[in-house]
Amino acid sequence: xAKYERIADDLRVRIQAGEWQPxxxxxxxxxxxxxxxxxxxNTVRQALGVLAAEGVVDKVHGRGNFVRKPRKRVVRxxxxxxxxxxxxxxxxxxxxxxxxxxxxxxxxxxxLVFDAAFDDAVSADEVLAGLFQIPVGTRLLERTYRTRYRExxxxxxxARSYLVYDTVEGNPDLLDPSKEPWPGGTQNQLHTLGIExxxxxxxxxxxPPTAEESEELGLKAGDSVLILWKISYDIDGRVAEASxxxxxxxxxxxxxxxxLTRW
Amino acid sequence: xAKYERIADDLRVRIQAGEWQPxxxxxxxxxxxxxxxxxxxNTVRQALGVLAAEGVVDKVHGRGNFVRKPRKRVVRxxxxxxxxxxxxxxxxxxxxxxxxxxxxxxxxxxxLVFDAAFDDAVSADEVLAGLFQIPVGTRLLERTYRTRYRExxxxxxxARSYLVYDTVEGNPDLLDPSKEPWPGGTQNQLHTLGIExxxxxxxxxxxPPTAEESEELGLKAGDSVLILWKISYDIDGRVAEASxxxxxxxxxxxxxxxxLTRW
DNA sequence: GAGTGGTCTAGACCACTGT
DNA sequence: CAGTGGTCTAGACCACTCC
Numbered sequence: 001x002a003k004y005e006r007i008a009d010d011l012r013v014r015i016q017a018g019e020w021q022p023x024x025x026x027x028x029x030x031x032x033x034x035x036x037x038x039x040x041x042n043t044v045r046q047a048l049g050v051l052a053a054e055g056v057v058d059k060v061h062g063r064g065n066f067v068r069k070p071r072k073r074v075v076r077x078x079x080x081x082x083x084x085x086x087x088x089x090x091x092x093x094x095x096x097x098x099x100x101x102x103x104x105x106x107x108x109x110x111x112l113v114f115d116a117a118f119d120d121a122v123s124a125d126e127v128l129a130g131l132f133q134i135p136v137g138t139r140l141l142e143r144t145y146r147t148r149y150r151e152x153x154x155x156x157x158x159a160r161s162y163l164v165y166d167t168v169e170g171n172p173d174l175l176d177p178s179k180e181p182w183p184g185g186t187q188n189q190l191h192t193l194g195i196e197x198x199x200x201x202x203x204x205x206x207x208p209p210t211a212e213e214s215e216e217l218g219l220k221a222g223d224s225v226l227i228l229w230k231i232s233y234d235i236d237g238r239v240a241e242a243s244x245x246x247x248x249x250x251x252x253x254x255x256x257x258x259x260l261t262r263w
Numbered sequence: 264x265a266k267y268e269r270i271a272d273d274l275r276v277r278i279q280a281g282e283w284q285p286x287x288x289x290x291x292x293x294x295x296x297x298x299x300x301x302x303x304x305n306t307v308r309q310a311l312g313v314l315a316a317e318g319v320v321d322k323v324h325g326r327g328n329f330v331r332k333p334r335k336r337v338v339r340x341x342x343x344x345x346x347x348x349x350x351x352x353x354x355x356x357x358x359x360x361x362x363x364x365x366x367x368x369x370x371x372x373x374x375l376v377f378d379a380a381f382d383d384a385v386s387a388d389e390v391l392a393g394l395f396q397i398p399v400g401t402r403l404l405e406r407t408y409r410t411r412y413r414e415x416x417x418x419x420x421x422a423r424s425y426l427v428y429d430t431v432e433g434n435p436d437l438l439d440p441s442k443e444p445w446p447g448g449t450q451n452q453l454h455t456l457g458i459e460x461x462x463x464x465x466x467x468x469x470x471p472p473t474a475e476e477s478e479e480l481g482l483k484a485g486d487s488v489l490i491l492w493k494i495s496y497d498i499d500g501r502v503a504e505a506s507x508x509x510x511x512x513x514x515x516x517x518x519x520x521x522x523l524t525r526w
Numbered sequence: 527g528a529g530t531g532g533t534c535t536a537g538a539c540c541a542c543t544g545t
Numbered sequence: 546c547a548g549t550g551g552t553c554t555a556g557a558c559c560a561c562t563c564c
Contacts (some may be wrong), residue, residue: 002534012462028549030549030550040534040536040537041533041550042536043533043534046517046534052473054420054472059550059551060549060550061539061541061543061549061550061551062544062549062550063548063549063550064550067548078519081521082521082523082524085523085524089526093526098366147356158561168306177552196520196525197523198523198525199522200523201518201520203518204467204489204518204519205489205512205515205516205517205519206486206488206513206515207318207486207512208487208488209317210317210390223471224470224471224488226467235525236523243331249469249470250469251431252468254468258292258341258344258345258465258519259459260461261345262300263352263499267552279540289531291531292530292531293530303555304554304556305552305553305554308531309530315548322532323530323531323561324530324531324532324560324561325531325561325562326530326531326562328530328531435546457554
């Protein structure tokens with residue numbers, strides 16, 4: 001076993017044992033750790049790199065290496081869909097109170113900041129064309145949403161929603177970024193187009209963030225992202241909307257409930 | 264911007280542009296890349312480390328650095344639960360045909376290899392005690408399952424299932440590792456104890472693998488794991504079983520369907 | 527044994543943080 | 546300005562893969 005692995009293991013054990021609490025600063029790379037482990041700087045840094053990649057340690061330039069604190073979780077439940085559907089036909093006054101994100105996080109609208117960007121001339125790639133059962137290159141409306149806590153700088157998710165352009169022309173609000181976030185969410189918007197949803201499918205995978213995502217979501221080494229594709233089917237089984245959300249893996253818990261029929 | 268970042272960006276762009284195809288070997292670290300970028304070995308390796316952490320490049324000791332190929336996905340659907348419940352009361356002959364994993368992967372039992380390990384004296388920690396609504400320290404039965412493709416060395420998942428020990432004493436098969444995998448799965452086993460499930464809840468998060476998980480699941484730098492907690496409630500709303508599965512994030516797609524009631 | 531990546535060293539200098 | 550982490554170099558030697 002390499003020296004840097006032994007150092008990483010030793011530090012990991014000492015952290016787990018509580019020698020340093022979450023938030024505490026570890027001994028300095030130079031001279032503390034290099035002399036303690038009788039090794040060179042590179043080797044100490046390689047060991048700390050392992051722990052950072054595991055999410056055990058936060059490296060902060062100019063300040064030190066810290067034991068990472070567990071972060072507050074955002075829970076996203078599958079009940080949100082039925083809840084959103086039930087609310088889609090409520091009065092605007094009612095709808096204006098809260099959206100699905102607030103339903104999940106338990107926060108008021110005022111705690112969250114939204115940002116919307118539209119692109120009404122996106123061409124369907126193979127994946128989207130396959131979902132919507134349309135030719136590649138069909139014109140789509142792409143809406144990008146970012147949600148963040150008012151006190152934090154970085155958004156905690158980035159969502160991109162796709163609709164077939166031809167189907168949304170009937171509602172000009174759907175093409176106006178300043179109308180965001182609409183009271184009622186997507187299901188209310190689809191309702192104005194005469195579309196009722198019958199079923200929602202969600203597909204979840206995980207991977208390390210790309211450099212771009214790390215930048216955008218303020219992720220550190222040792223973070224993963226959850227990729228959630230939400231596909232909304234109308235009552236005839238056609239795809240009405242497809243969207244994907246990028247969620248920080250360690251801050252997000254996705255909860256699904258499957259009711260079972262009685263024997 | 265640091266030199267290693269510029270090198271990583273340059274290589275990333277060239278890979279995306281198709282200069283090297285998935286599976287192709289990149290130029291050697293020494294002397295090709297060091298001379299091409301007029302830099303030292305460490306700097307080239309730091310750049311390649313970035314790409315490896317993103318999952319773009321596979322580093323293979325003694326052979327080279329390769330453009331990573333997308334891997335075959337295993338799909339896990341939430342329909343499996345109802346399917347498993349419907350099957351739990353079928354004859355053993357029928358049940359013996361396939362299990363829920365085969366239902367998802369579309370493979371025959373003979374393509375998969377299972378491994379089961381039991382520990383009938385696990386003490387409930389705070390998380391499990393909270394789930395089952397029992398005192399911390401209550402005796403639990405922990406069953407660990409590993410599933411892998413017959414042709415591959417590493418399992419593609421590791422699952423740990425927890426049952427309250429007192430409730431399983433009625434069925435000695437539940438305490439015998441050699442009876443694994445039982446035809447019918449957990450729902451069939453619970454059926455023999457007179458327990459019928461009414462609802463299943465699944466909670467999903469993602470994070471980088473621990474050193475132990477990388478070892479066990481054969482994961483490389485640049486992989487994430489999905490952690491799925493499955494909580495099974497009986498028809499009275501009590502927790503009957505809790506289990507967690509560790510799934511390789513880039514090989515697994517979890518699919519959930521939410522049916523919506525009609526307006 | 528040749529080729530290739532992995533580990534380690536010792537030292538220089540840069541960049542960020544807080545006093 | 547002092548303290549601390551980040552980048553980079555040049556070179557030595559080890560470990561793995563494949564012919």
